[in-house]
Amino acid sequence: MEKILILDFGGQYTKLIAKSVRELEVYAEVGSPDLTADQICVMKPKGLILSGGPNSVYAPNAPQLDRRVYDLNIPILGICYGMQLMARDFGGEVIRAAKREYGTATIEVCQPDALLQGLEQTERVWMSHGDEVRTLPPKFLHLARTENVTYAGMISPDRKYAAIQFHPEVHHTPKGKQILRNFLFDICKISECWRPADQIEEAVRTLREQLKEAKHCLIGVSGGVDSSVAAVLVHRAIGDRLIPVFIDTGLLRKNEGQRTKQVFEKLGLNLRCVDAGDRFFENLRGVTDPEEKRKRIGETFIRVFEEEAGHFEQELGKVDVLVQGTIYSDVIESAGTKGAEKIKSHHNVGGLPGKMLFSIVEPLRAYFKDEVRQIGLKLGIPEEIIGEQPFPGPGLAVRIIGEVTRERVALLQTVDAILREEVQRATLHRTIWQYFAVLLPVRSVAILGDSRGYGQVAALRAVHSVDGMTASWYHFPYAVLEKISTRITNEVEGVTRVVYDITTKPPGTIEWE
Ligand code: XMP
Secondary structure, X not given: OOEEEEEOOOOOOHHHHHHHHHHOOOEEEEEOOOOOHHHHHHHOOOEEEEOOOOOOOOOOOOOOOOHHHHHOOOOEEEEOHHHHHHHHHOOOEEEEEEEEEEEEEEEEEOOOOHHHOOOOOEEEEEXXXXXXXXXXXXXXXXXXXXXXXXXXXXXXXXXXXXXXXXXXXXXXXXXXXXXXXXXXXXXXXXXXXXOHXXXXXXXXXXXXXHOOOOOOEEEEOOOOHHHHHHHHHHHHHHHHHEEEEEEEOOOOOOOHHHHHHHHHHHHOOOOEEEEOHHHHHHHHOOOOXXXXXXXXXXXXXXXXXXXXXXXXXXXXXXXXXXXXXXXXHHHHHOOOOOOOOOOOOOOOOOOOOOOOOOEEEOOOOOOOHHHHHHHHHHOOOOHHHHOOOOXXXXXXXXXXXXXXXXXXXXXHHHHHHHHHHHHHHOOOOOOOOEEEEEEEEEEEEEEEOOEEEEEEEEEEEEEEEOOOOOEEEOOOOHHHHXXXXXXXXXXXXXXXEEEEOOOOEOOOOOOOO
């Protein structure tokens, strides 16, 4: 299989590079920057991409590329930090930029051939860097500039080593795909096609092999896309040795439990339901720190599973594996890759306690959300699940700022249900990538009839995104916002003010905690 190897220097968007390459139907793998030239040679990539990263190339301990890689005659694309590394390694100079740049910029294309062919004279791009190339390496050609950065792109005279300071992998660089296409097909000369949905048979074979010793496997399903696809995939591999368990944490959206049960029945999987709300609320009592919440939820989740596994073992025989629906974005955001800074510990990756009774199997770990959806559709999972918006593992707990109590969850569930109803009524639910309500820990004065109220504040969040790595806030029609706000303040006793969150990611995350 022809492949592109992406060396991860710790950039926020590294996995997006892999995703973008795969969207062009080329197989891409992410590897450590510590790989030696010999190791890379054995992997036989058709091209290398050097990712961005938070370091400065001159900083002590900054990750480096084994310079013998340049002797392998493999085409290389450097992105951001990758460009700075390449520039320095070939004899150019990198400096701290006079002006740090985050966000949209406009490039002026100086050399429209090879990497930048098919681009207009000026194009919008996404920048995120503190350093920049001050002097090009000898003989390198100048590809593009921006107002702040003279060398926004460069290429070697033989067109083998190309680099850009901006990020072609993010949505905010509209011609990013064209640039990657140029690299893959013109520079690396890739000719094989790779699609996620074609990987199912192989994935099932691998799972069968991996789980052949396992007596029974448990999977916690939430009714969301990832756990459902993971469950159906593993079910296909090992049949009823898979026990899908639905743990009601008490932190789900209104009526979520019922819906999940119905859906799994339809899929022919025998779902077992556990009502564990009391345990979760007990363990969350008095906790306000977001990381602590996630940690406790993660731990409680595992403990409940362990207990349930115990019950199932008595009933059926040994349960030794826990299957999880972890996907690629969870992995990167939990600093699962070397060099990345820790952002949030997602409960299904970072919050696991050290001592566990199960071994963990994550069949979707290498796939992005869109890829999981494609796999799910091919597996015959209904569109109502596949099209469902993402929902965080720790549930509404990360949307309740401050202490999480049953009462506050009930309040947020009602607010959230109104938001969902109105979004659906306006038929916007397939247009908005993710939308939800957040309960704030502040109160606000209100006039209720003739008396004064002092109620809670709900924030609405709706974002456009492709995979959750970057996001922009959704431009709601005012009439819909108005309807939602009016219904919330009229129908939800205790909530007297509604605000709308207009923060992009970065810098804000999608969830509030
Ligand atoms: P953030 O808030 O990090 O969220 O911008 C990015 C996407 O991930 C979802 N999310 C989670 N998903 N477990 C998950 O499975 C989690 O702990 C978690 N936290 C956030 C979030 O809803 C958004 O779609």
